[in-house]
Amino acid sequence: MKHTISVVVEDKPGVLARVSAMFSNRGFNIHSLAVGPTHIEGRSRITLVCDAPELEQLQKQLHKLVNVIKVHEFDSSTAVVSEVMLARVACDPGSRGAANDTGALFGARVVDLSEDSITFEVAGDPDLLQAFIDHMTPFGIVDLVKSGRIAMKKQSNMRPAAVSGMSR
C-alpha cells in the first residue's frame, strides 16, 4: 500500500541522503519525493510517497535519524495533496485546438508551443493529473515530468474537488 509521509528535518548537509539511504537499507521503496524549505528557517520538509508494508517500523526508523524532527503520515481524506506536471503533447496545427480545449478543461496552462507540440503545465490532485494524461494520450504524449507529491493537513472538511472548483 502506498503512503504519503511528511518528514520535517533540520536543513543540514546529508539529511536527504540519510533519509533515502534508510529507505533502501530497510527495503522500503520510494515512488515520489519532494524536498523544499518550510516557513521556519533551518527546517526542510521531505514529502515521500512510498510502499511500506510496515508503516510503523518505517516511521520509527525515520525518527531514529538524529536530524529528523517530525514524521507525519497523510490520510487522503484529511490532507490536501498536490503535484505539478509538465506534459508535452503532440499536435499539428489541425489538432492543436482540440488539445488546447482538453487542456483548458483541466485548468492546464500552455507554457511552450511548437509546430508539432504543445507543452502544458498542470497542477493539482494526483487523480486530476492522471485524468489529464488519460485524455491527452490519444493525441500522443511526447514527454512528461512530475514534481513529486506534496501534501498538507486540511483545516476544514471540504472535499478537494469542491475546493479546487472554488479556486478556479
Add this chain to the structure above:
Amino acid sequence: MSNQNFTGSKSLLRSLEHEGVEVIFGVPGGAILPAYDPLLDSPIRHVLARHEQGAGHMAEGYAMATGRVGVTWATSGPGATNLITPLQNAMMDSTPLVAITGQVASTAIGSDAFQEAYTTGLAMHCTKHAYLVKDADDIPDIVHEAFHLAATGRPGPVLIDIPKDVLNQETSWRKPTLAGLPGYRPTYEGHPKQIKAAFEMIEAAERPVLYVGGGVIAAGASEELLKFAEQMNIPVTTTLMARGAFPDNHPLALGMPGMHGVYAATTAIQRCDTLIAVGARFDDRVTGKVSAFAPEAKIVHVDVDPAEIGKIRKPDVPVVGDAKAVLESLNERARKLRSEKAAPERRYWFGLIGGWKKNKPLHYDQLDEGPVKVQHFIERLHALTKGNAIVTAGVGQHQMWASQFWGFSRPRSWINSGGLGTMGFALPAAVGAKAAHPDETVIALDGDGCFQMTCQEMITAAVEDIPVKIVVFNNGGFGMVKQWQNLFYGGRLSASEMPIEVPDYPALAEAMGCVGLRVTHPSDVDVAIEKALSIDDRPVLIEVVVDPEEMCFPMVPAGGSNDDVITGPEDLP
C-alpha cells in the same frame, strides 16, 4: 593563553578533555596529524594500535568494560575505512563510541585526493550519526553532541570527520551546548499505563520467563533486574549480550537461550505463557524460526529504542523506556503487592524447568589422555581465577563455550562481538578493557582463526604496558565453519582447515614482546594457567592445542525451530 595559535586541533583536544576522556585508541596519519601535536600536551593517554580496526575494538572494549564512551581516532581514507568494522560492531551491540577521523582539506574534498574517502557517507549505515566539521568554531558543540548521542538513549557509535584545514583553522573554545539536537529526545521513563498493563500481565502469568538482553547492561539495571526476578519469582534467561547481567549461580538463572543456548533456557522460552523481554531485540540467534518462537507466549517488550518494539514480534504490551527506569517502576508495584500477597511458588513451572536442567545439562567429555577440550580449559580458568576476571571473546565455537561455561557473576565482565560476529575482536577488546581497569585480570579467549585476524595487537599490549592474558584455542581451523560443513555440507571441508603447527603461537607471542606458553595435554592445563596468572608485568599468551573434532552443542540449526534442539552428538542422525 592567547587565542592566536589556538587551532581546531587544540579545540578538539580541549573538547575531549571536557568530556572526561582518559584514553584515545588510535593510529596517526597525514590528515589527523594536526590533532597528534596538541595530544603531547594533553593529560589524555594515547594507545597506539597496530591497525585501525584494532584501535576501534579497543575503544569498544573500553566502553563495554566501563559504560563510558570509548574514543578512537584515525586518519582519512584507509584509516577511516579500517574503522568501519568497529563502527558496525558498535552499532549492532549498542556500544557508546566516538570515532574521529581526519579528512583531506575542505578544498580537496570531492577531488579524489590522496587518502580521500567519503567517510561520512561510508559511516551513514554504521553509526548513530556522523558529522563532517566544516568550521573549527563548531568543534566544541559537535564533540559534545557526539558524546551525548553516543551515550544516551540506545547507545551507539558516532563519527566526527574533520578536514585537515579545519584542524589547522584558528578558532576559540567555548562551553558547548546541545541546542543543535532539536529532533533527539530519547524516552527513559515507561508510560505509567504501559507499566501498569505490563505488571498486570506479568502478575497474572503462570509460566513467565524473563528474556534479558544487552540493554539491561547498557542501562546499568542488574540490581533492579535481580530485585524484580526475586520479587516476582521469575526465571531469567540472559542473551549473549546480557551474560553477567544476572548472576549465573542464582537459583532463578537459566543461562543463555538460542542457537547454542542452554536447553532449559531455550525450552523455558518455548513453553512459557508470558515472555518479558527487557533490552533485547529478538535476534535470529535467539529466536530461531520466528513463527515457531515462544508460540504460547504473551509478550511484554521493554526497550529504550521504539524501533525494536514490534520489529520482529508484535508485543502484547510494549513499553518504551530505559530498562533501569522501567524495572524500577515495576519493582515499586511489586513491592506494594508483596506486602499483601506472597510471590507465587510456580511449582509446576519450576518443576518442568528443573527437569530440563537435570535431563539436558551442558555436557562434554574430557578424557584424561586428551585432547584438551575448550570447555574443560574454560572451567579450569574460571576455577583458578575464581571467576574474578573480565573475559573477552572472538566469534565462533570458543565464544559459545565461553558464554556457556564461564559462570558470570557481574555485568561488564563479558565482552564479545554479539550482533556483528566480528572475528578478531577478542584481543583488541581485551586491551581496551585492561586499559580501563589496569588492576583487573583481563583474559582474551580466542580461537586460532580469530586470533590471526588481529594478533599484531599483542605488540600494542606489550609496548603500551597493558598486560592482558590471551588464550588461543588452536583447533587448526575455523571450528564453527568446520562444524557447519560437517553437519550441513556432508563433511566436505572447504577452506576451513589451517595447519595446527603454523604459526608457532608461543614464539609469535615472544616475538611481539609477550610471554608465550603452550598446553597440549590436560595435565598441563592448571600449570599453564597458574603460570600465566602469576605474570603481571607482560602480556601472556597460552596456546591450547584442542580437539579439532569437537562440536559446539546445544545447537538449533539456522532457521530451525527452537523446539528442535540438538543437545549433543548423540542427537545427530
